[in-house]
Amino acid sequence: GAVVSQHPSRVICKSGTSVKIECRSLDFQATTMFWYRQFPKQSLMLMATSNEGSKATYEQGVEKDKFLINHASLTLSTLTVTSAHPEDSSFYICSLLDGTSGGTYEQYFGPGTRLTVT
Amino acid sequence: SQKIEQNSEALNIQEGKTATLTCNYTNYSPAYLQWYRQDPGRGPVFLLLIRENEKEKRKERLKVTFDTTLKQSLFHITASQPADSATYLCALDSSGGSYIPTFGRGTSLIVHP
Numbered sequence: 001g002a003v004v005s006q007h008p009s010r011v012i013c014k015s016g017t018s019v020k021i022e023c024r025s026l027d028f029q030a031t032t033m034f035w036y037r038q039f040p041k042q043s044l045m046l047m048a049t050s051n052e053g054s055k056a057t058y059e060q061g062v063e064k065d066k067f068l069i070n071h072a073s074l075t076l077s078t079l080t081v082t083s084a085h086p087e088d089s090s091f092y093i094c095s096l097l098d099g100t101s102g103g104t105y106e107q108y109f110g111p112g113t114r115l116t117v118t
Numbered sequence: 119s120q121k122i123e124q125n126s127e128a129l130n131i132q133e134g135k136t137a138t139l140t141c142n143y144t145n146y147s148p149a150y151l152q153w154y155r156q157d158p159g160r161g162p163v164f165l166l167l168i169r170e171n172e173k174e175k176r177k178e179r180l181k182v183t184f185d186t187t188l189k190q191s192l193f194h195i196t197a198s199q200p201a202d203s204a205t206y207l208c209a210l211d212s213s214g215g216s217y218i219p220t221f222g223r224g225t226s227l228i229v230h231p
Contacts, residue, residue, distance in 0.1 A: 001164065034218065041126075043207070043223040044162070093161045097218075106152070107209075107219065109161030 002028035002098055006110035013084055013117055020080045021113045023094030029074035030096035034107070035067075038091045050077040050094075084117040091115075120145045122222035124208060130228045137195040139225045141208035144189060148210040151184055151191050152219060156205045162221075165206075166193075198229045 003026040013019050023033060031052045036044040048069050049057040056069035068080040081088055095109040123142040131137050141151070150169045154162035168175040168184045168191070175182045181194040195202050205226045209219035 004161075006161075041223070043122075044221040046218065046220075049218070091159075095161070106164045106167060107154075107162075108164065109154075112159065112161045114159065 001106065002026075002030075002096055002108040004094065004096060004108050004110040006094060006113050008113060009111060010114045011116070013115070015085055015117055016083055018080055018082045019084055019115060020078055021092055021094075021115075023077045023079070023110050025075045025096050028096060028098065028108075030077075031074060032097055033071060033077040034095045034097070035069060035077075035079050036093045036095065038093060038112075044093065047079075081115065084115070086117045089115055089117045120220070122146075122208065122210060122220060124206075124222040124225045126223060126225070128226040128228055130230065131198060133199060133229055133231050135198055137198045137202065137227055137229070139193040139206050139227065141191040141193070141222055142189060143210055146189070146210050147186075150211055151182075152209040153180075153182055153191075153193050154207040154209060154221075156207055156224060158205075162207055195227070198227075200229045200231050203227055203229050 005024045007022045033050040035047045037047050038044050046059050047062045050069045050071040052071045052074055058064045066082055071077040091112050091114055093112040095107045098106050121144045152167045153165045156162040166182045168182045179196045183192045205224040207221050207224040209221045211219050
């Protein structure tokens with residue numbers, strides 16, 4: 001399956017600052033990537049769908065001006081958390097879809113980024 | 119509303135036994151269902167996918183069943199090992215044929231040596 005990396009794996013920032021998280025597809029050209037957020041013992045919550053060369057599609061309740069997504073190439077998508085607040089502290093995970101599996105869609109996830117806002 | 123239910127209580131079993139995890143859903147008509155493994159502080163890893171017209175799928179020590187009448191999937195790990203300890207998530211494709219799956223909360227499995 002596809003290999004996905006994320007950087008950084010952990011980040012601590014002060015309230016009011018911005019943080020950028022990178023998601024890279026190492027061996028797969030991904031026209032679409034996804035960003036999830038996961039709170040402890042909770043399910044993965046889809047935040048947005050990142051489309052290469054176009055604007056991201058955000059899920060209901062996710063502020064697009066706060067969570068800026070840029071999918072500049074087929075192997076890189078970035079999520080920038082702007083003006084971070086402590087409630088933004090969470091585990092952020094990106095993924096890509098492999099749509100080549102005969103009509104079904106397996107997701108390949110990055111290792112995640114733990115964001116802590118102090 | 120659509121709901122995916124996985125047992126929130128951890129499943130504790132002894133090494134060598136078969137672990138069985140349950141995923142129930144309501145108000146879905148999924149074309150397929152997936153199971154993922156997630157270790158602490160890591161992203162999920164895809165394990166198995168089963169389509170709506172398949173009753174059972176196997177991969178090594180893993181077996182998944184899919185009962186669309188009961189709206190339930192069972193995930194079995196035979197001859198379980200301590201290394202199988204993790205959280206297991208089920209995911210269903212969303213209604214309307216979206217290819218973006220919706221995830222359950224997952225069930226923690228702890229295999230004791």
